[in-house]
Amino acid sequence: MDSLKWVSLPARDSRPIIKVIAFLGFLLMLLVGLVELSWVGLIISILVSAVVFMQFVLPTTFTLDDKGVQVEFLFTKKVYEFSRFKSYYPDNAGVLLSPFVSPNRLENFRGLYVRFGREDKDKIIEIIKKQIEKIPSAK
Numbered sequence: 001m002d003s004l005k006w007v008s009l010p011a012r013d014s015r016p017i018i019k020v021i022a023f024l025g026f027l028l029m030l031l032v033g034l035v036e037l038s039w040v041g042l043i044i045s046i047l048v049s050a051v052v053f054m055q056f057v058l059p060t061t062f063t064l065d066d067k068g069v070q071v072e073f074l075f076t077k078k079v080y081e082f083s084r085f086k087s088y089y090p091d092n093a094g095v096l097l098s099p100f101v102s103p104n105r106l107e108n109f110r111g112l113y114v115r116f117g118r119e120d121k122d123k124i125i126e127i128i129k130k131q132i133e134k135i136p137s138a139k
Helices: 016-057 121-133
Strands: 004-008 060-064 068-073 076-081 087-090 094-098 112-115
Touching (some): 060 121
Antiparallel strands (some): 004 060, 087 094
C-alpha cells in the first residue's frame, strides 16, 4: 500500500457556527482573565487560550501507511503502529482508533483520533479497516 498523507485544519474545515463559538470562547477566557486577575490574569488567560485552541487553529498532518499512522503537529512527529489498536469508530469528522476490543471509557484517553480534514473520508476508513482487521484480536 502506498502512503496517504493529508493535512487537517479544524478552523478551516469546520462549519461557521463552530468558528463563532470558538472565537467567543477565546474572548470569554480573555475577559475572565482581565476582570478577575488584571493584567497578569490577562497574560495567563492568553497563554491558556493559546494552548487550548492550538489544535483548532494549527494544522496537523496525518500519514497512513502499512505500519501505522504518523501524526505531525508543530515540532513533534509521532508514529502509532496499527498493532496497537483493536477497534475503530468512524464519525463525521474522523476515526477514533481504540486499543480496546469493545467500547471502553478510557479509549478517548488511550486511543488516537484521526481527523479527516479535506481528504476523502471513505478512503481513510477503508485503509484503517483493512489494517485493523489484519490484527488477530481486533474487530
